Amino acid sequence: MTLLAAHDLAWSAGGVTILDGVDVTARPGEMLGVLGPNGAGKTSLLRLLAGLRRPDRGTVTLDGTPLHTLPRRIVARRLAIVEQSPEAHTDLTVSDAVALGRTPHRGRFAPLDAADRAAIERALDLTGLTALRTRSWRTLSGGERQRTQLARALAQEPAVIVLDEPTNHLDIRYQLDVLTLLRRLDLTVVTALHDLDLAARYCDRLVVLHDGRVAAAGAPGAVLTDALIRQIYGVDTVVETSPHTGAPTVTYLRTTDAR
Numbered sequence: 369m370t371l372l373a374a375h376d377l378a379w380s381a382g383g384v385t386i387l388d389g390v391d392v393t394a395r396p397g398e399m400l401g402v403l404g405p406n407g408a409g410k411t412s413l414l415r416l417l418a419g420l421r422r423p424d425r426g427t428v429t430l431d432g433t434p435l436h437t438l439p440r441r442i443v444a445r446r447l448a449i450v451e452q453s454p455e456a457h458t459d460l461t462v463s464d465a466v467a468l469g470r471t472p473h474r475g476r477f478a479p480l481d482a483a484d485r486a487a488i489e490r491a492l493d494l495t496g497l498t499a500l501r502t503r504s505w506r507t508l509s510g511g512e513r514q515r516t517q518l519a520r521a522l523a524q525e526p527a528v529i530v531l532d533e534p535t536n537h538l539d540i541r542y543q544l545d546v547l548t549l550l551r552r553l554d555l556t557v558v559t560a561l562h563d564l565d566l567a568a569r570y571c572d573r574l575v576v577l578h579d580g581r582v583a584a585a586g587a588p589g590a591v592l593t594d595a596l597i598r599q600i601y602g603v604d605t606v607v608e609t610s611p612h613t614g615a616p617t618v619t620y621l622r623t624t625d626a627r
């Protein structure tokens with residue numbers, strides 16, 4: 369299993385510093401949650417971690433090798449990203465869209481081989497999309513599109529998967545299914561999440577971004593405190609340990625002027 373790490377990342381856009389001095393480590397096989405309010409820098413960080421952008425300062429490494437020294441195709445065999453606003457596969461079927469995940473493993477014009485087809489079937493099955501395989505992308509609901517994007521990434525058979533709010537269009541059943549699936553697979557997972565309860569329940573560790581810097585990092589029980597949530601989100605809360613799951617659970621009381 370693979371370690372994805374970033375040291376001292378800085379990135380700016382339009383003359384504004386978006387990320388500064390960010391250290392992140394996703395240990396092999398763990399699920400790392402990236403939290404933070406709107407505009408904190410989560411998407412920007414995930415794009416740097418996936419090698420879609422080069423940082424202005426600092427380095428992202430995959431098992432110790434700087435990402436920017438690896439050919440894009442080699443990176444794509446090991447790391448997949450599921451973005452928040454996916455590219456439109458307007459004229460493709462679900463199955464064709466998922467097959468795009470095989471691109472890094474195939475010759476440019478080679479037909480799908482048995483390994484490709486097996487990976488596609490498995491990805492469709494894991495995401496509950498087998499029955500929708502012949503449906504056109506443009507007829508899918510938001511949640512079905514989100515699961516198709518996840519299936520495409522799983523068909524890529526990566527060691528590391530980076531996801532930007534993979535559950536935001538999903539009903540509660542699929543939210544639980546997707547997070548359970550991500551935990552169950554033999555993958556290193558880095559995922560942005562907005563739901564603090566789900567993050568606390570499913571992630572091994574959390575990184576909380578605020579104004580482009582790491583405000584807190586560690587085990588959910590250590591990171592998610594009333595004081596941190598008040599400071600970062602401006603919301604008064606009661607964080608307790610759920611007697612049902614053993615994970616921290618958050619009751620939101622009211623917004624404050626604190627942040």
Ligand SMILES: Nc1ncnc2c1ncn2[C@@H]1O[C@H](COP(=O)(O)OP(=O)(O)OP(=O)(O)O)[C@@H](O)[C@H]1O
Nearest residue numbers: 381382384386404405406407408409410411412413
């Ligand atoms: N290309 C860009 N040019 C200018 N500003 C940008 C650019 N990309 C991001 N930003 C700004 O950087 C900040 C961080 O954006 P980012 O999308 O990383 O935040 P986020 O934590 O993912 O937010 P959200 O929870 O709303 O999705 C925002 O203020 C955003 O407007």
